Each structure stands twice: as structure tokens, then as C-alpha cells.
Amino acid sequence: MAPGLYVHVPFCVRKCIYCDFYSVETGLRSGQPADVRVGQDHFLEALELEFQRLPTPFSPGTIFIGGGTPTELSDSNLERLFELIHTYIDVRQVSEWTCEINPGTLTAAKAQLVRESGVNRVSLGAQSFDARNLEFLGRIHGPDDIASAFHLLRDIGFDNINLDLIYGIPQASLESVVGDIEQICALDPEHVSCYCLTFEEGTPLMGMKRRGEVTETDDDTELDQYKVIRQTVEQAGHEQYELSNFSKPNRRCAHNVLYWTGGDYLGCGPAAHSHWQGSRKANHRRLSPWSQALQAGKPPLQFEERLEPEAKAREILVNWLRLIDGVPRSAFKAVTGYDWTDLVGTEIEELVCLGVLLEEQDCLRLTNAGLFVSDRVFAELI
Amino acid sequence: MSDLSHIRNFCIIAHIDHGKSTLADRMLDVTKSIEVRDRREQLLDSMDLERERGITIKAHPVTMKYTAQDGRDYRFNLIDTPGHVDFSYEVSRSLAACEGALLVVDAAQGVEAQTVANTHLAIEQGLQIIPVLNKIDLPSADVEEVSRQIEEILTIPMDDCLKVSAKTGSGIDPVMEAIVQQISPPRGEVDASLRALVFDSTYDAYRGVITYVRVVDGALGKGDKIRLLSTGKDYEVKETGIFTPKPLAVDRMQAGDVGYIIGNIKDTSEIKIGDTITKADRPSKDPLPGFKQVQPMVFSGIYPVNTADYEKLKASLDKLILNDSSFHYQAESSVALGLGFRCGFLGLLHMEIIQERLRREYDMDIITTYPGVIYQVHLTNGEMIEVDNPAHLPDVTEIDHIEEPRVNAYIISPNEYIGDIMQLIMDKRGELEKTDTIDSRRVMLTCNIPLNEILIDFHDRLKSVSRGYASMDYEHIGYYEDHLVKMDILVHGEVVDAFSSMVHRDKAVDRGRQMCKALKDVIPPQLFAVPIQAAIQRQIIARETIRALRKDVTAKCYGGDITRKRKLLERQKEGKKRMKQIGKVSIPQEAFITVLKSTNQ
Numbered sequence: 001m002a003p004g005l006y007v008h009v010p011f012c013v014r015k016c017i018y019c020d021f022y023s024v025e026t027g028l029r030s031g032q033p034a035d036v037r038v039g040q041d042h043f044l045e046a047l048e049l050e051f052q053r054l055p056t057p058f059s060p061g062t063i064f065i066g067g068g069t070p071t072e073l074s075d076s077n078l079e080r081l082f083e084l085i086h087t088y089i090d091v092r093q094v095s096e097w098t099c100e101i102n103p104g105t106l107t108a109a110k111a112q113l114v115r116e117s118g119v120n121r122v123s124l125g126a127q128s129f130d131a132r133n134l135e136f137l138g139r140i141h142g143p144d145d146i147a148s149a150f151h152l153l154r155d156i157g158f159d160n161i162n163l164d165l166i167y168g169i170p171q172a173s174l175e176s177v178v179g180d181i182e183q184i185c186a187l188d189p190e191h192v193s194c195y196c197l198t199f200e201e202g203t204p205l206m207g208m209k210r211r212g213e214v215t216e217t218d219d220d221t222e223l224d225q226y227k228v229i230r231q232t233v234e235q236a237g238h239e240q241y242e243l244s245n246f247s248k249p250n251r252r253c254a255h256n257v258l259y260w261t262g263g264d265y266l267g268c269g270p271a272a273h274s275h276w277q278g279s280r281k282a283n284h285r286r287l288s289p290w291s292q293a294l295q296a297g298k299p300p301l302q303f304e305e306r307l308e309p310e311a312k313a314r315e316i317l318v319n320w321l322r323l324i325d326g327v328p329r330s331a332f333k334a335v336t337g338y339d340w341t342d343l344v345g346t347e348i349e350e351l352v353c354l355g356v357l358l359e360e361q362d363c364l365r366l367t368n369a370g371l372f373v374s375d376r377v378f379a380e381l382i
Numbered sequence: 383m384s385d386l387s388h389i390r391n392f393c394i395i396a397h398i399d400h401g402k403s404t405l406a407d408r409m410l411d412v413t414k415s416i417e418v419r420d421r422r423e424q425l426l427d428s429m430d431l432e433r434e435r436g437i438t439i440k441a442h443p444v445t446m447k448y449t450a451q452d453g454r455d456y457r458f459n460l461i462d463t464p465g466h467v468d469f470s471y472e473v474s475r476s477l478a479a480c481e482g483a484l485l486v487v488d489a490a491q492g493v494e495a496q497t498v499a500n501t502h503l504a505i506e507q508g509l510q511i512i513p514v515l516n517k518i519d520l521p522s523a524d525v526e527e528v529s530r531q532i533e534e535i536l537t538i539p540m541d542d543c544l545k546v547s548a549k550t551g552s553g554i555d556p557v558m559e560a561i562v563q564q565i566s567p568p569r570g571e572v573d574a575s576l577r578a579l580v581f582d583s584t585y586d587a588y589r590g591v592i593t594y595v596r597v598v599d600g601a602l603g604k605g606d607k608i609r610l611l612s613t614g615k616d617y618e619v620k621e622t623g624i625f626t627p628k629p630l631a632v633d634r635m636q637a638g639d640v641g642y643i644i645g646n647i648k649d650t651s652e653i654k655i656g657d658t659i660t661k662a663d664r665p666s667k668d669p670l671p672g673f674k675q676v677q678p679m680v681f682s683g684i685y686p687v688n689t690a691d692y693e694k695l696k697a698s699l700d701k702l703i704l705n706d707s708s709f710h711y712q713a714e715s716s717v718a719l720g721l722g723f724r725c726g727f728l729g730l731l732h733m734e735i736i737q738e739r740l741r742r743e744y745d746m747d748i749i750t751t752y753p754g755v756i757y758q759v760h761l762t763n764g765e766m767i768e769v770d771n772p773a774h775l776p777d778v779t780e781i782d783h784i785e786e787p788r789v790n791a792y793i794i795s796p797n798e799y800i801g802d803i804m805q806l807i808m809d810k811r812g813e814l815e816k817t818d819t820i821d822s823r824r825v826m827l828t829c830n831i832p833l834n835e836i837l838i839d840f841h842d843r844l845k846s847v848s849r850g851y852a853s854m855d856y857e858h859i860g861y862y863e864d865h866l867v868k869m870d871i872l873v874h875g876e877v878v879d880a881f882s883s884m885v886h887r888d889k890a891v892d893r894g895r896q897m898c899k900a901l902k903d904v905i906p907p908q909l910f911a912v913p914i915q916a917a918i919q920r921q922i923i924a925r926e927t928i929r930a931l932r933k934d935v936t937a938k939c940y941g942g943d944i945t946r947k948r949k950l951l952e953r954q955k956e957g958k959k960r961m962k963q964i965g966k967v968s969i970p971q972e973a974f975i976t977v978l979k980s981t982n983q
Contacts, residue, residue, distance in 0.1 A: 006942055219933040220933070226935075243935060259944065265942055267942055272942070273943045273945070274942070275944065280944060303945075315944065318948075318951065351909075354909050356909060372933050372934075373935065374936075375934040375951065375954065376909055376931060376934045379952075379955045379958065382952055382955055
């Protein structure tokens with residue numbers, strides 16, 4: 001399996017209240033363009049140094065440009081980013097090249113640039129079509145921006161578009177979730193990702209919860225929303241292939257599938273993660289230590305771990321089980337060197353008895369009931 | 383040869399806050415027994431807990447010299463006794479060391495329940511009782527009314543009733559004179575074989591066991607070889623002394639004296655209250671009457687909250703028992719709570735005191751199981767066994783019938799709360815035996831009630847229905863048969879030992895529902911539905927169900943940050959490991975603690 005490349009672009013106009021990915025607020029709309037340009041230039045200089053450290057030749061099968069907000073780079077900087085990729089990476093084997101796009105920062109010029117640079121899949125951060133939800137979440141765009149960005153991308157020739165949706169938003173009714181998912185389906189994207197709003201430590205959202213300003217949506221409500229989403233998306237011709245991901249036939253996100261099946265990938269940019277030849281690495285989370293390390297000629301790593309073979313195999317097993325098709329015995333053995341029965345046979349037997357796992361035709365997978373309680377199942381297997 | 387006519391041995395009986403300790407302090411003042419610089423309020427109560435609760439737990443003797451109006455010098459031995467029914471045996475031994483008692487009653491409050499129980503004990507011991515009305519300086523004092531109560535309820539004549547204010551010191555001298563004139567001097571033969579009554583003991587880290595005695599016959603001093611009649615063990619006397627109230631060594635003690643003995647006694651458990659001390663070389667054959675081994679009446683498991691603290695808890699109990707040999711413990715283990723101890727106490731207050739001292743003085747974080755009593759289980763084969771832990775009850779087919787201890791409880795309350803109190807008594811399986819009018823405002827209810835029923839929340843509920851005005855005391859009256867059953871709590875079909883309890887059949891359903899509900903609220907949902915049941919001999923009497931976990935799914939995959947996800951799952955797995963496994967069900971330790979606390983009140 002060809003490896004993947006992830007590039008993290010750590011800039012956003014404004015941080016959304018729930019987001020715990022690393023990014024720097026550029027606040028373009030409030031001014032200071034000069035500083036922002038300096039920051040972006042600085043980032044691209046260091047990124048070039050990191051690209052220079054990649055193994056040679058490096059011929060990934062997938063590329064994913066995420067963030068942050070890649071389209072928050074200025075037109076010239078975005079162009080420079082693509083130049084760097086083409087300079088240092090052998091893109092001839094790339095079958096899927098994704099770029100994340102924020103509906104609030106997309107212009108026709110940027111869309112054109114992204115398209116011409118070789119990107120063949122875009123992921124549009126819609127999140128909701130309800131203006132109140134978008135405002136609550138701290139999104140910089142309104143409902144109309146989503147549709148216009150989507151049409152712009154379609155018109156320019158993108159035939160593989162993902163839309164992100166967030167459910168479980170405090171106070172949001174089931175009707176509003178139904179409205180969101182129907183509007184998404186009406187746009188007819190090739191891929192839909194549905195994430196339940198998670199309260200992460202260190203986010204403004206968590207602060208609001210602590211101060212009692214918001215309450216987390218209860219599990220039952222979230223479950224009802226998840227179920228209606230699954231139903232609606234599947235009726236629109238999508239197939240659920242992962243806990244939170246749906247796609248039209250042959251439109252699964254190959255890059256993300258690498259994450260779940262123990263594949264190799266290299267991450268560049270601050271806070272980017274890699275999985276390479278059995279070890280997991282994380283770059284410095286913040287821009288300055290990351291770039292300082294690179295400028296000093298050192299690897300910009302904050303963290304590296306190599307698990308014991310069994311622990312490694314268990315880790316891969318639980319991630320792989322996120323896929324609805326489950327884990328084929330032979331493929332799992334090829335990647336990890338283990339048969340799952342030798343690893344966690346007893347646990348699997350119990351979970352099968354409880355009706356949350358199914359082992360048949362040399363494939364292990366979550367049952368429909370297991371999907372909703374997957375974390376509890378995984379905690380038994382990890 | 384020796385004249386004992388100048389000695390007076392007496393104690394003070396009073397309800398909490400009626401002024402026992404203040405009166406004792408005034409007597410110490412009058413006899414100049416205490417230097418001004420040593421004075422602090424309620425000098426005789428030396429344990430912090432005693433000061434705080436206003437109760438006396440250990441006996442505190444003090445010897446005073448009083449010059450009477452007849453010009454003669456008298457030696458007063460005041461023995462300040464424990465005032466609670468839990469310690470009624472100790473009280474009875476302290477009373478046995480006296481010839482008389484001052485009965486102190488608050489002239490504004492009147493007779494209270496504790497006064498009744500302790501006066502009964504003193505009368506049984508044949509003590510001369512001198513009633514004293516205290517707090518006569520209060521505007522609300524009603525001497526006539528309270529005198530009438532004492533005559534009617536306690537049947538003590540009040541012809542020459544003494545009226546004092548211990549606070550201001552007025553009326554103290556007549557009390558001192560009454561002690562001289564009304565209380566008999568001790569009778570005893572100084573030349574006879576030694577017989578000394580043990581009425582308490584304490585442990586001093588430097589000096590070992592200090593034994594409190596009243597010498598009845600004979601005499602002893604440093605270097606004598608003494609023998610304990612109950613065990614036959616011999617010791618050498620290192621020091622004899624009196625309390626002033628500080629210990630003061632004296633060369634010799636003889637018949638009539640109250641004081642202490644220090645010998646080569648290592649452990650307070652060797653010294654039994656009520657035992658007779660005699661001399662090894664000239665032993666008396668006749669033990670003093672009334673000695674018995676004290677049996678714990680109330681039992682409870684004590685477990686460390688943190689299972690790693692087991693050794694620390696054991697060390698703490700070892701130290702506690704040095705000072706209090708009436709408390710018993712032995713190791714036991716519970717599936718739910720791990721390693722701990724089954725502890726026996728003289729009563730509810732004693733249990734609270736031990737638990738409180740473990741927490742405060744030994745800084746232990748403990749969890750206690752439901753308090754219970756000793757049941758006398760009569761088997762079909764004619765044998766009788768005593769069971770203090772419901773888990774040890776024999777199979778029901780081997781049981782003919784079960785008897786439980788009952789008490790006579792005296793409850794004194796303002797009239798308006800009587801209805802609610804009678805309801806409470808009925809709820810607790812009590813039988814009202816008698817109602818006495820104390821005055822225009824108050825009545826005394828005498829009821830016969832199972833000890834087990836007053837262990838858990840009786841006192842709190844009594845205080846609550848009477849807005850804090852009712853007072854209660856009780857005395858043991860023996861064992862009676864009733865329809866008692868063991869109730870088990872089953873989680874997913876498995877019995878959880880920490881929650882098993884003995885209940886009356888008629889109470890079982892309510893109690894079972896209460897327990898199931900409490901558990902339902904604290905056990906987290908599992909991957910499967912978990913029934914929680916209360917059962918008597920596997921017959922289900924109450925049930926709740928924790929429905930299966932519905933949702934536990936992290937939608938996000940954190941970019942490529944698989945490590946973070948793995949750590950979250952590992953933490954979840956670790957959390958499960960720390961839980962107690964009851965069958966397939968994982969129950970957090972905190973859940974046990976919460977349920978035991980919430981249903982223990």
C-alpha cells in the first residue's frame with residue numbers, strides 16, 4: 001500500500017469554539033495583513049525545510065492538505081505551497097489529493113488554483129445549515145456560503161467533494177439536524193463526514209460548559225440524531241463505510257482509510273502526525289518550536305513512540321474496526337503479524353456473546369448495535 | 383484500726399448540659415484542688431471528643447480535701463462516670479465504687495431521658511441519691527415543677543432539695559455538707575485480704591496501663607505483688623496514686639480509697655472492668671460482685687476507602703484498642719470492599735466515637751457497612767449460635783427461629799410532637815408501653831423496640847420530627863423472637879456481600895426498593911442491561927434495571943493522531959480495572975461508598 005502525505009496549514013481567520021487542532025488566528029477581517037503574511041512566509045520557509053527531510057524518493061499514493069484552513073493562505077502563498085509539494089514530492093503515484101476548504105475563505109481564484117495544482121478531492125467544512133448553530137460554533141461563514149462554495153467547486157470541475165457536518169450541538173433540535181442533513185443531500189456530494197460535537201479540554205466550548213453556559217447534549221438525543229443522519233444519508237445513495245463517514249460507491253477517502261488500517265503516512269507542518277515503519281511521531285504542536293527545530297537542522301518532533309508488537313497490533317485492530325466492513329483476517333495478519341484470536345480471543349468471544357461484535361467469514365466487525373458503543377468495545381480490546 | 387469515717391465516695395448523674403462538669407469544677411474550686419492557672423472549663427473531660435459532644439466517655443476520678451462545718455477534714459472521691467447507655471456496664475462499675483450519687487437536674491429543663499436511665503442504675507446499686515437542682519439563676523427555672531417531676535418520675539423525695547447555680551457558685555456549700563451528712567462512709571476492713579475494684583483503665587505510652595481502682599478491703603503499695611482474680615495473672619505494683627485531678631503518687635492505698643495502680647501490665651485488654659485485684663501472697667477468695675465480660679452489642683465492618691491503606695488501618699485499630707479494650711475487631715474480607723475489619727462496639731455512640739477517632743486522630747479515610755446487632759439463631763438441631771454478620775447466617779433450612787435484642791427506650795418530648803414520635807416508633811417495630819406526663823408541656827414515652835431499628839436513623843428522625851426537642855435513652859432488656867430474614871442484594875444475579883442485611887420480613891420490601899434504587903443511580907451503564915434485585919432466599923422482592931449503555935462513540939479520529947485515541951481507550955480500560963467486578967458487572971468503588979452512605983442514614 002502506497003503511503004500518504006499530510007500537510008497541516010496552521011492558520012484560521014478565527015478559531016471555532018470546539019476546535020482543538022492547532023492553528024493561529026490570523027483575524028484577517030480585523031486587519032494586520034502584514035503580520036499575517038510574515039507568519040505565512042515563515043511557515044512556508046520551514047515547511048520547505050521539512051519537505052527536504054522527507055525520505056527520497058517519496059512517492060505517496062494520497063495527499064491530504066488540512067488545517068487550520070489551507071485556503072486561509074494568501075493566493076500567492078497557496079500557490080507557493082503547491083509549488084513546494086511539486087518540487088519535493090513525487091506526485092506521479094497520487095490517486096487521491098484532498099484539500100480542506102472553508103466556505104468562508106474560498107474565492108474563484110483560489111478554487112481555480114487548487115484545481116490546477118492537481119487536487120482532485122475537496123473537503124468543505126459546512127458543519128450546519130442553521131445560522132444559529134454556525135454562530136454558536138464560531139464559524140466564519142453563513143448557510144448561503146456553503147451552497148455557493150459547493151457550486152463554485154462543482155463548476156470548476158471537482159467531481160469528488162466531501163461535506164462535513166456536526167451534530168449534537170447544544171440546544172439544536174432533531175428537526176434542525178434533519179434540515180442540515182437534507183440540505184447536504186440536496187447538494188449531492190460524493191462523501192459526507194458526520195461528527196458529533198465533542199467537548200475537548202482547553203477549548204472555549206469546554207470553558208463555557210464549566211461556567212454552566214452550555215450543557216452537553218445527552219447521549220440519547222445524540223444517538224437519535226446519529227440514527228436519523230445515517231438513515232437520510234443512506235437513502236441519498238451513500239454507504240456508511242466508517243463510524244462517521246459515508247460515501248458514494250468508490251468514493252471512500254483513501255487517505256483516511258490509511259489511518260484506520262495501520263498504513264504508513266508522513267505528516268508535515270506543526271502538530272502533524274506520522275506513522276512510519278512502525279513508529280508514531282508527532283511534530284511540535286506550535287509554529288515557532290517546529291520551525292526553530294527545522295532551521296537548526298533537527299527533526300521537529302515533540303513525540304515519538306514505538307509500541308510493543310502486541311500493543312501495536314491491538315491498536316491497529318481497534319482503529320480498523322472503525323470500518324464498517326470490518327477487519328479481514330488475512331489482511332490484519334499481513335499488516336501486524338498477528339491473528340486476533342491470539343491477541344484478544346477471550347475478549348472477542350465475550351463481545352460476540354454480548355452481540356456487539358461479529359466474527360464471520362474470516363472477518364471481524366462491529367454489529368449494528370456495536371457501532372453506537374464502539375468506544376466501550378474498543379476499550380476491551382486495546 | 384483504721385477509721386474510714388472521713389471518706390466519701392460519690393458520683394454525679396446528669397443529662398448532657400445539665401451542668402455535671404460545671405458543678406464538679408466548682409467543687410474543685412471550693413476545695414482548692416486546682417491551681418488557678420490550670421483552670422479551664424470542664425476540666426474533667428479530657429478527650430477532645432468529650433469536650434465537643436459534652437459527654438463523658440472515660441471515668442475521671444478526682445480526690446479532694448474538704449473541711450466541713452463540723453471542723454473535721456473529709457476526703458471526697460468524686461468519680462465522674464460515663465453518662466451514656468452504651469457504657470452502662472462501665473457506669474455500673476463506677477457506681478459500684480461509690481456509696482452515693484448527686485443527681486443533677488437542670489431547673490429550667492427538667493428531667494430528661496438520660497437522667498431516668500442512669501438514676502435507675504444508681505438505685506439498683508443501692509446508692510444514696512442526693513437530688514440537686516442546678517441553674518436556679520435562670521429566669522426560666524421552675525424549682526417547684528422540676529421537684530415534682532423528680533418525685534413522680536424518679537420516686538425520690540424532694541423534702542430538702544438542694545438548689546444551686548454551678549455557674550455562679552451559689553448553693554455549693556450546702557451540697558458539700560449534704561455529701562458529708564447523707565452519704566455513708568465506705569465499709570471495709572483495712573486488715574483483710576486486699577480486694578480492689580477495677581472501674582476503668584487507660585494506656586500511657588510511657589508508663590503502660592494505668593488501672594483505676596476503688597480499694598474495698600485491705601491495702602497495697604509499691605512493690606506489692608498483685609493478682610487479677612478473673613485471669614489469675616500476677617503483676618508487680620510500680621506506683622500507686624490518687625487523682626488531684628492530675629495523677630499524684632502516694633505510698634499506700636487502703637480500704638475506701640479511690641486511685642490508680644501502675645504495674646507491669648502491657649495491654650489494657652489484660653485489665654477487665656469490674657475485675658477484683660487482690661494480693662498474690664494473701665489472695666482473697668471472694669471476688670467483688672457484679673463482674674462480667676463486656677460483650678459488644680453493635681457490629682459494623684470498617685474498610686479503608688483506599689484498599690492500599692489496610693495496614694495503616696490495622697495499625698490504627700491496634701493503637702485505639704490500647705485505650706479502649708471494650709472495642710473488638712477481627713479481620714474480614716468483602717468481595718465488594720476488599721480487606722477490612724469486623725468491629726464490635728458497646729453501642730451506637732461507642733461506634734461513632736471509634737469511627738470519629740479513626741478519622742480525626744488517625745487520619746483514616748474509612749467506609750463502614752451497615753451497623754448490625756448479634757442475632758441468636760436457634761437451629762433445628764437445638765443448638766443456638768450467635769451471628770453478627772448476615773453473611774454468616776446458616777442456610778435457612780437449618781434455622782428454627784431467630785431472636786434479636788430489644789431495648790426499653792425512654793423518650794421525653796414536648797406534647798405536640800407525640801403523634802409523629804409514636805408513628806416513628808411504629809415504623810421501627812416498637813411497642814409503646816407507657817406514657818407519663820412530666821409537666822404541662824412534656825411527656826415521657828416508654829417503648830419496647832428492637833435495638834437494630836434504632837441503630838440506623840432513629841435518633842436523627844426523632845430529632846427531626848421534634849425539632850430537636852426530644853431526648854432519648856435506652857436500656858437492654860434481652861432477646862426476643864421475631865420474623866427476621868436475611869436480605870441479599872443481587873447485581874446481575876450475583877450477591878453483593880457488603881449489602882446483605884438482616885431485616886424484619888415486613889420491612890424487607892421497602893428496604894429492598896430503597897437499596898435497588900440507590901444502586902441504580904450509581905452503577906454506570908454496561909454493554910448489557912443489568913438487573914438489580916433484592917431477594918430473600920432467592921425470592922425477588924424488589925427490582926430495578928440499569929438499561930444497557932446506548933452510546934459511547936468518539937466520532938472524531940483526530941487527524942492522524944491515533945496515539946491520542948489509544949491513550950483515551952487505555953484510560954477507559956484502566957478505569958475499568960480499578961472497578962470491582964461483581965460477575966460481569968464493573969462497579970466503581972465510589973458507588974459502594976455512595977450507597978452505603980446514602981442508605982445508612
